[in-house]
Amino acid sequence: MRGKELNISLKGRIAALVLVLLLSLTVLAAPVFAWFSFSRILASYAPISKPESLYIGAGHRDFDETNGVFLNDHFEDIRYLYLEGIDVHNDDTYYDYVFCVFGKAITHYRMQLAYTTNNQFIYEIYNATEYTAAEYGALAQAQQDLCVEYTTHDATPATYYYKATGTALPGNYLNAQTVGGETLATDSYHTATYGAYDEVDKFAEPIYWQTRDNINGNRRGDFIHYYILRVYVNNKQDNDRETDVICIAAKSFSAAS
Amino acid sequence: MISFEGKTEKRSLMATAASMGLVIVILVFALFYIIFGHTLGWFASNDSVEAEGMQVAAANNGYEFVVQRTTEYDSLLNGEPKYEDVALLKSTLAAAPYHYDLTAVSTAAASKLAYELQNDAPFRDDNEYWYFLMPGACGSMTFYIHPFSSEGVQANMELTLGCFGVVIDENDRRVVREVTSENVLNMLKGHIIFFTERRVDANDPTDTDKFKYNGLITDGTISYDTTQHTPTTMTLNGEQISVYEITLYWEWPLTYYDISEKTGNTAFADRYPPELLTYMNAHRNWFFAVNQNSNDPDDLSDGYNDGDQMIGESANYFAAFISPIV
Numbered sequence: 001m002r003g004k005e006l007n008i009s010l011k012g013r014i015a016a017l018v019l020v021l022l023l024s025l026t027v028l029a030a031p032v033f034a035w036f037s038f039s040r041i042l043a044s045y046a047p048i049s050k051p052e053s054l055y056i057g058a059g060h061r062d063f064d065e066t067n068g069v070f071l072n073d074h075f076e077d078i079r080y081l082y083l084e085g086i087d088v089h090n091d092d093t094y095y096d097y098v099f100c101v102f103g104k105a106i107t108h109y110r111m112q113l114a115y116t117t118n119n120q121f122i123y124e125i126y127n128a129t130e131y132t133a134a135e136y137g138a139l140a141q142a143q144q145d146l147c148v149e150y151t152t153h154d155a156t157p158a159t160y161y162y163k164a165t166g167t168a169l170p171g172n173y174l175n176a177q178t179v180g181g182e183t184l185a186t187d188s189y190h191t192a193t194y195g196a197y198d199e200v201d202k203f204a205e206p207i208y209w210q211t212r213d214n215i216n217g218n219r220r221g222d223f224i225h226y227y228i229l230r231v232y233v234n235n236k237q238d239n240d241r242e243t244d245v246i247c248i249a250a251k252s253f254s255a256a257s
Numbered sequence: 258m259i260s261f262e263g264k265t266e267k268r269s270l271m272a273t274a275a276s277m278g279l280v281i282v283i284l285v286f287a288l289f290y291i292i293f294g295h296t297l298g299w300f301a302s303n304d305s306v307e308a309e310g311m312q313v314a315a316a317n318n319g320y321e322f323v324v325q326r327t328t329e330y331d332s333l334l335n336g337e338p339k340y341e342d343v344a345l346l347k348s349t350l351a352a353a354p355y356h357y358d359l360t361a362v363s364t365a366a367a368s369k370l371a372y373e374l375q376n377d378a379p380f381r382d383d384n385e386y387w388y389f390l391m392p393g394a395c396g397s398m399t400f401y402i403h404p405f406s407s408e409g410v411q412a413n414m415e416l417t418l419g420c421f422g423v424v425i426d427e428n429d430r431r432v433v434r435e436v437t438s439e440n441v442l443n444m445l446k447g448h449i450i451f452f453t454e455r456r457v458d459a460n461d462p463t464d465t466d467k468f469k470y471n472g473l474i475t476d477g478t479i480s481y482d483t484t485q486h487t488p489t490t491m492t493l494n495g496e497q498i499s500v501y502e503i504t505l506y507w508e509w510p511l512t513y514y515d516i517s518e519k520t521g522n523t524a525f526a527d528r529y530p531p532e533l534l535t536y537m538n539a540h541r542n543w544f545f546a547v548n549q550n551s552n553d554p555d556d557l558s559d560g561y562n563d564g565d566q567m568i569g570e571s572a573n574y575f576a577a578f579i580s581p582i583v
Binding site: 043 | 321322324341346350355368369370371373374376388396398400420566569573574575577578579580
């Protein structure tokens, strides 16, 4: 190589010089070309809000307490919650109905009620304890009398019993007032409920209620909570076939609220 | 100037170059031409390279994309990332490799760029705005075409939708992976729909409920002829360049009923243009996870909700990809 280099003609030297110049120009130009040439594909990204799995069902759901997982996909649809058999002539002052709130990866939630006031019933929500038929059989008669029965609707129906525990969940009304001995909704949520429509009977204006405290779910897994909805007849004397609508909701809140 | 006719002379040139350690440099640049196809006649000492290069892109019909970056998804809240797993998403994008650097405004040194999708419908919680994609969300996606030549360019592009989910990998690490399930990817096409036009209410331009769309993108292709549009000027890497802005509008309709009841008979008669119903009927499995063959609106509503659920359970991040069709 060295020998060859020594033999380069003048023309060759000039050629080499020009080539070097050309190359150095290309080196300078290269980043500009590169800059124009790149960026052929774009990706525009955005986070997706994870759906919250929070549901209301009727009675029993198979659940592994130890591991915090549902044992199967079967749950009792909320349509099996029948608010039936309320007899205002009966001596009973209240009727109990079982329902449940279940979900996955929910930090906490609150229970909400919305109901019309034709019947002037009083509604309360209690935590409930579940008993299998065998556990129920072991209870004293007085305890058994406090239970409500629920039979599942899956392939092999089973009967469970639920009893309210403790006191009613504390909560707050958004819009309740007492007028002449009747509990009625104020008009503060009228627009939210009915919009501009204003020919609404005073008993059809729903009262909104929500639990005062957050109820803990299970941030890392499944959970199920049973509740008793207790309906007080509230001294109503007439079986006048009045109809009320009651909505039960469970609403999850972010951790900070 | 120098003559390249003589074979001997050429050989002596190459020998000189070799002795000066320049062959490597020549090869490197030859590689550039193979990849990017710029034909520079005066340097075309290798015919095959030149021919190959010309197939990729002629000098007068190429273009590049330019984007402007925002940093909402990098926000912190109480010292923690506001949007979970955004760092994992970025490391997945970086492996692709997409560049997502916050500081680099230009497209330099990046063949693939990642940036934030614009969301016009954040929800507010605890005095904090959250820019999550969810049913009911809508927004836009803006990028710029920068033609290489002043003669302009006919840009044919492909829009594809993808999503990324958090998984625990075989080493028990939490990672973000691109979702490959065909069902989920189909569901994206029916639930996060893209339009080329959006009108806002003149008196209330930010009210997302009053948006109206037209130009549904049904086959994932977008065509843009820069000669039919007026460019804007932007400064990129200290240089003034002419670019063409393209904005696409996306929406995740809240419910099936939003689609069925807010689709007009003509463009801009209602929220959605008439072709949305045609599109939905042609691709029922993109809209409804169950009850695809039902004609009962309640069944379809259930099916649409289940589709939302399927996306949400599978994906933590959504991405819209734009690539040129060559």
